[in-house]
Amino acid sequence: MKKVLLGFALSFLTIVSVLAQSKTITGRVTSAEEPEGIPGASVVVKGTTQGTITDLDGSYSITVPDNASTLVFSFVGYLTKEMSIGSSSVINVTMDTDVKVLNEVVVTGYGTQERREITGSVTSISSEDIENLVTPSFESQLAGRAPGVQVTTPSGILGARPIIRIRGVNSLTASASPLIIIDGVPVVDDDRSSVNSSNPLANINPADIQSYEVLKDGSATAIYGSRAANGVILITTKRGSTGKAKVSYSTSMGINEEVSRFELLNGDQFVEIANEKITNVNPNATTNAREGVNTDWQDLIFRKGFTQQHNLSISGGSEATKYFFSLGFTDQESPIVANDLKRYSFRANIDHSISKAVRIGTSLSYSLTEINGLNNGSNSLSGAIYNATRALPNVPIYDPENTAFDGYNVTADGATTGFGNNLAGPDNNIPNIGFVLDNNIYRSRAHRLLGSAYGEVDIATGLTARTQIGIDLTLADDFQSLDPRHGDGRSTNGSVFMAYNPVFRWNWQNTLNYQTVIADDHNLNVTAGLEYQFTNYYNFSAQGTDLSDNFYRLQNLISGSYNNQFSGGGYSEQGFDSYFGRFNYSYKGKYLASFTVRNDGISDLIGDNKRGTFFGGSVGWRVSDEEFFNSELISDLKFRASYAEVGNTGIDAFAAFGGYSPVLGGAGAGIGYARVANGALQWETSKKFNVGLDMTIGKVTISADYFTNDVDGLILAAPTAPSLGIPNNEINQNVGAMVNSGFELRAFANVINKGNFSWNTDFNITFIENEVTNLVQPLTNTYNRTEVGGPIAQLYGFTWAGVNPANGNVMYLSGENIVQLVGANTWRAYDPNDPSNTTTPGSAPTQSFLGNTLPKWQGGWSNTFKFGNFDAEIFTRFSGGNYIMNESVRGLLGLGFSNNHASILNRWTESGQVTDIPRLYSGRDANTWQNSASNSRFVEKGDFVRIQNIVIGYTVPAAALQSAFNGAVTNARFFAQVQNPFTFTGYSGLDPESNQFSGQRQFGVDWNVAPVIRTYTLGLNVGF
Helix, strand or coil: CHHHHHHHHHHHHHHHHHHHCEEEEEEEEEECCCCCCCCCCEEEECCCCCEEECCCCCEEEEEEECCCCEEEEECCCECCEEEECCCCCECCEEECECCCCCCCEEEECCEEEEHHHCCCCEEEEEHHHCCCCCCCCHHHHHCCCCCCEEEECCCCCCCCCCEEEECCCCCCCCCCCCEEEECCEECCCCCCCCCCCCCHHHHCCHHHEEEEEEECCHHHHHHHHHHCCCCEEEEEECCCCCEEEEEEEEEEEEEEEECCCCCECCHHHHHHHHHHHHHHHCCCCCCCCCCCCCCCCHHHHECCEEEEEEEEEEEEECCCEEEEEEEEEEEEECCECCCEEEEEEEEEEEEEECCCCEEEEEEEEEEEEEEECCCCCCCCCCCHHHHHHHCCCCCCCECCCCHHHCCECECCCCCCECCCCCCCCCHHHCCCHHHHHHHCEEEEEEEEEEEEEEEEEEEECCEEEEEEEEEEEEEEEEEEEECCCCHHHHHHCCEEEEEECCEEEEEEEEEEEEEEEECCCEEEEEEEEEEEEEEEEEEEEEEEEEECCHHHHCCCCCCCCEEEEEEEEEEEEEEEEEEEEEEEEEECCCEEEEEEEEEEEECCCCHHHHEEEEEEEEEEEEHHHCCCCCCCCEEEEEEEEEEEEEEECCCCCCCCCCEEEEEEECCEEEEEEEECCCCCCCCEEEEEEEEEEEEEECCEEEEEEEEEEEEEEEEEEEECCHHHCCHHHEEEEEEEEEEEEEEEEEEEEEEEEECCEEEEEEEEEEEEEEEEEECCCCEECCCEEECCCCCCCEEEEECEEEECCCCCCEEEEECCEEEEEECCCEEEECCCCCCCCCCCECCCCCEEEEECCCCCEEEEEEEEEEECCEEEEEEEEEEECCEEEEHHHHHHCCCCCCCCEHHHHHECCCCCCCCCECCCCCCCHHHHHCCCCEEHHHEEECCEEEEEEEEEEEECCHHHHHHHHCCCCCEEEEEEEEEEEEEEECCCCCCCCCCCCCCCCCCCEECCCCCCEEEEEEEEEEEC
16 A cells, blocks of 8 residues: 555656646747638747647647747748747747748749749749839839839829830830730730820739739740730739638828929029129120029929828638629829829629539729829920929019919910019010919829630640630720910910720630649640730820810810810721640659740731741759759759740831821822831841759849840831832831840848748849840931940930130030030130130031940849838839930020029139039020030939838737737738838939930930829728
């Protein structure tokens, strides 16, 4: 009995001792993607096999020894996380997505593919990277986030379309923009507005987007054949998933402001400079400027614009039916008065499995986008930036007694802004911009319906047939009304203009896909398909001038309210059919190959040239899967190479056809010979070559690519002899060629992931060169010139040689000699040994190349941080190697009776003075500043580093939400954001990305462009 009692006592003491040396820890494992909890996550005591897994809502409970110091949390697709135990009995963990997961599924043309097996150059961007950005359209969110992709927002006017270039400029006269496909439907990206610069891609709600895939090299894009020369952007919108309905609401509100303003003369300084211009020409002349007020007209056109956006979605579904519905509203006021954008959107995505073998679904979106714009013409008298920077700063804006012009300071006849105390009004009779912005109307409105329906059938094991029909319908209408009293409408006694510009596209795709594995090692994926597409473009317009009363112009064109009527219209169409196939092969997952062929026919060409066949192929080798590969440092290594030939359909409608067009003559309406046919006209073709590698070294994943793109058969208007009688003495021919080559690098890593703190970084940079290799003749515009041997659109013009310190004369290069301007238009040689000598004749300045306008390097750097429930991102974008013609400042140094840039105060005034502003002579702008072309005096480097976004967020703990809302609210995150807070650059203009022209042959000119927008917002994301 004593032995039994002793044994029981020993056992009891042992149990008590063990219990005293262990404790129970509970908690919950969640992520940003799974805020309701991650089921099945592993929780293990570090250094042991003791562990558990989380239940359906991510909760866990584990008993650990008293000496245990760390718990290790892991789950597929997430970074492993270690948490110190310490004295804690409750440990909640937020898992971070593994940014280098190789098995992620990537959307490719007409299908999907695992990332590890991709042999082409494809960049993916998820919705989490961009979902909180407040932007008018989705493509501006891509800027700096994908290597090889340049997205430039040329101005701060809402509605202005960003310029997208993938691996450089790939055409001279045809489209250089990428093909954009949304849920399988190629969308129309033409600007359909006749009144405002209106971006058709702004009709699409960015909050509905799940992911972007950017296809860059020939292998990735070849499946799109004739449309792939400029790259492809694939957009996938959000869809439902199995589970209970999840309601999400996001909102943000804030302000927009201009990033910078021009430095101008105040009223007192203007009087001094304006009068000096006159007296330097004639000391006895009567001057016009008189002391008055000090007015900054920029205060009138700039404002703090309110911005808000609201997005509501519901998603969920059963095993059979999954759904996603959303509503969106965006309201943005530009920092420029009178400019705003509103968008209302709706989306419905539904997927339904009729049986295990049959599936159907639909994607449908509708949006209404309304833009109120303004005249911001670079040289327009009523252009907001031009006007506000030239208006006389010594006169007031308002005249309360002038009721005929709504209390604005306007001359009695309405011809120009009031003189104030001056003896003359501003040059060119520029109007009072306040009156113009208040009374003129520029409205663009677009209804857009974008949808598709699909059906899939599993015919046999591994064999699936799919058909999809998609539509893109845009109903765009414009309204412009100009007040007859003052400004642009005065010369016609008022004007009302209306236009209707619809476009309709249907696209039908049919594909067969077969996937199988042979003998466990050979993985085959074969796709074959055919596609048909047809697009109709319509437009018609009506205008009335000489209005009977101002009352009738505010809402619509009213019959009988105008004396002069005008109308116009047009029609165009384009169709093509396509047949394509793709073969993907993988042996043991380490030897990879992909081959594509596509045959396209397009209506814009003639005869046999209507059709083109495009081939592409790529190979890959996963070295890290080889048995001989044994590296503790490198965990993944893949080499890949590709080559393809693709085309460009972005040419003129019926470009190869000749024929007649309607004309008006003295005898009335008739027809006239318009264009000569060229039956030999063919596609513009691009031969794309790419070699690259993907590698993971420790925590760092690297992707690097070298590429060349040999573009041939560029369509240009080749000149013909006038004696041939060909209209415009030109004919479309395939006579141009150029090459783009470059290097891309992307590196991303989880730098730190310890305890409650994690840091992820993602860096990319692209180096690119462009060279034109063939032209019929140089292509010259006012500021740019394109020649064989150089890049597209180099700045071309006069070379500034400074200011002669002896007499203040402006100097330029004439050949290799320096000449100086004497008087209004006389050139004299400059002798540095005798600078005051102005007697030796000299020839006029000559022109030369002044700088490349295409950036030679660009990229972005994102850093995201998490600490407990707080998160932050700092996103930086950079670009450089290009030059900008600062036409804004050249204009602001004008020698007429208008305001000037403040730098004009540094003008030459006495012998020996060294300055870059010559002596001021009224009316001598043309030769002083050489206004007919670019001028190296105003050509500046465009290098910049921009802090694009700073975001700080806080996710409310799940326990707090459960306690406060009893499970009704599943997740909530507050955030604050600023976009474009800082730009570091040597450029003296408002912004180094400002660009008046968006065409390929005329670029790099900053000419009274509205400054880009800085946005401050506060927001909330909440789930129910």
